[in-house]
Structure formats: structure tokens, C-alpha cells
Amino acid sequence: MVEPSRPLRILVYSDNPRTREQVRLALGKRVHPDLPELDYTEVATGPMVIRHMDExxxxxxxxxxxxxxxxxxxxxxxxxxxxxxxxxxxxLTGRPDDAWLANWSRADAAVPHPIDPIRLADAVAGLLRAPVQ
Incomplete structure (x- = not known):
């Protein structure tokens, strides 16, 4: 479970700076009142995702x-x-019909483009509240 006193660290990956911005704006500083603040790390390349995740x-x-x-x-x-x-x-999938590809990738959730702030926030809050497997 997440410590309530520390911000939640979110890694956001897209080669498109506008997509990264849309995610940040949709979620804001706090996705839900009962969850801690969010701290974003934005990356634009696949190798940087791996590097950050290794850390x-x-x-x-x-x-x-x-x-x-x-x-x-x-x-x-x-x-x-x-x-x-x-x-x-x-x-983030290209369209709702791509959810099966997200499932194949073993993603825990999928939200289609264009980003719907309510749908994204609901999915993120659900994942952050879920017990660790």
C-alpha cells in the first residue's frame, strides 16, 4: 500500500509532448481527495522508460x-x-477496439485516445487503490 505522506510517482511515456501534457492536465496534482498528490516523470523515448524503471x-x-x-x-x-x-x-490505446492489444501487453488498464479526463482519472484512481499483487 502507498504511504499517504509521500507523493505518488507516475511515469508518463509518449514521444508526443502534447500527449504527456494531456495526461498531466487530465490528472492534475491529485487524482482523488483520498489519494496523495501526484509527482510526474515524463519521458519521450523507450530506452528512457527502461532506464527509469530499472531505478x-x-x-x-x-x-x-x-x-x-x-x-x-x-x-x-x-x-x-x-x-x-x-x-x-x-x-493509452489508439482506439477503444485496441483494448485487446493492451490486454496482450499485460497492461492493467487501457484508456483510448483522445484522452477523456474523467475516464483516465477513474482508471488511474482504481489502479492506485488496488492492492499490490
Whole structure:
């Protein structure tokens, strides 16, 4: 369980700075009153995701499935395969019908583009409240 006194660390990956900004704006500083504040780390490349994840300490990972040249779904699968205590992963899919691909990638949740702030916040709050597996 997350310590209530420390901010929740969120890794946000997309090659598109606008997508990263949309995620931050949709979630804000606090996704729900009963959860701690959010602290974002934004990355624009797949190798940087891996580097940050190797360092650890994240409570949630949000990956853009439409990122190029390395898509978030491939990274999600790699992280779930290689990190024993991998934090929850949310993948942003290109469309609602791509949820099956997010499932294949072993992502814990998927939200389609365009980003709906309410849907994203609900998914993130649910993942942050979920007991650690």
C-alpha cells in the first residue's frame, strides 16, 4: 500500500509532448481527495522508460501505445516480463477496439485516445487503490 505522506510517482511515456501534457492536465496534482498528490516523470523515448524503471520507485506507469518508434504496448509487455514487482501499467490505446492489444501487453488498464479526463482519472484512481499483487 502507498504511504499517504509521500507523493505518488507516475511515469508518463509518449514521444508526443502534447500527449504527456494531456495526461498531466487530465490528472492534475491529485487524482482523488483520498489519494496523495501526484509527482510526474515524463519521458519521450523507450530506452528512457527502461532506464527509469530499472531505478524503480514508481507507483504507476502510463504508456502511450501510439508512441513511435517504440510503442507503449511493447514496453508494457517487456516491463511485466522483466520486473518482478512491476507497478500497475495503464496503456493509452489508439482506439477503444485496441483494448485487446493492451490486454496482450499485460497492461492493467487501457484508456483510448483522445484522452477523456474523467475516464483516465477513474482508471488511474482504481489502479492506485488496488492492492499490490
Amino acid at each position: 524503480g520507485g514508481f507507483d504507476l506507469v502510463i504508456l502511450d501505445g501510439e508512441a513511435a518508434p517504440v510503442g507503449g504496448m511493447g514496453i508494457a509487455k517487456q516491463l511485466k516480463d522483466e520486473i518482478a514487482d512491476c507497478p500497475p501499467i495503464l496503456v
